[in-house]
Amino acid sequence: MAAPDTLSRTAPPSPGGLLRAILNTWRFARRHPTVVIGGGLLALIGLATLLAPWLSLHDPLEINPLARLRPPSADHWLGTDAVGRDLWSRTIHGGQVSLVIGIVVALLTTAVGLVLGLLSGYVRWLDAILMRFMDGLMSIPAILLAIALMAVAKASIVTVIVAITIVELPRVVRLVRSVVLSIREQPYVEAAIVVGSKTPRILVRHILPNTIAPLTVQATYICAAAILIESLLSFLGAGTPPEVPSWGNIMAQGRIYFQLAPWIILIPGVFLATTVLAINLVGDGLRDMLDPRFARRL
DSSP states (O other): OHHHHHHHHTSOOOHHHHHHHHHHHHHHHHHOHHHHHHHHHHHHHHHHHHTHHHHOSSOTTOOOGGGTTOOSOSSSTTOBOTTOOBHHHHHHHHHHHHHHHHHHHHHHHHHHHHHHHHHHHHOHHHHHHHHHHHHHHHTSOHHHHHHHHHHTSOOSHHHHHHHHHHHHHHHHHHHHHHHHHHHTTSHHHHHHHHTTOOHHHHIIIIIHHHHHHHHHHHHHHHHHHHHHHHHHHHHTTSSSOTTSOOHHHHHHHHGGGTTTOTHHHHHHHHHHHHHHHHHHHHHHHHHHHHOHHHHHHO
């Protein structure tokens, strides 16, 4: 009797179930086209960067003076730079650096900002201290603060991540704090206090779940901003080391050859703009998905 049960459990899905899955996917795509479009673009770019060792035609660090400043061709799909390095290989390898920095900054900023925002919004005496510090950080233009932080440390990917995390942190802290301030006076939170619940339990059980939706949306915007800031820092010579292929470094090294070989700047610029656009589309779609008022309108 065991064999038929096993076969029934491993049987392929019925045509009806497959049709329902297709219809559900189609309904989701119609309701949230920005998520589908942005997610599709982001998946293509992410897949290209993950498969960079297999998709690249040449070593991204290989110098070939005989092939310098060549236009796109069969041997060099996107042309070469000023020292003969293959631009296609450098661009997809540079995407690894830019995407890793954006994702890690988004995760770190969200995690640290969540803790600080919860404490600031719930512990009244700590609120004044943390908020004055965050106001001080926000009073300095983001790119100037990032350059100043990079100037006091050795250029590396880790340093860039730390600098951008500090720059973006106040936005998350203020967002979480605003959510906590609107929730801590709710009757169910006051009831938890009356029955003797400890502060950590109240924060984790009653307040933390309400911050997940806005934090998820904010994390996508921080990821896009981090990629832009890293590219700008590298373009100005204050970001990742020059030997590390990133979109900002590639554009910085090709700016003086723009009239002779515009593809050196345009190609990584298109990848950068498309990636940021895709992340922002996903963020806008998630905001609409997680907004109950929008869901009711649909």
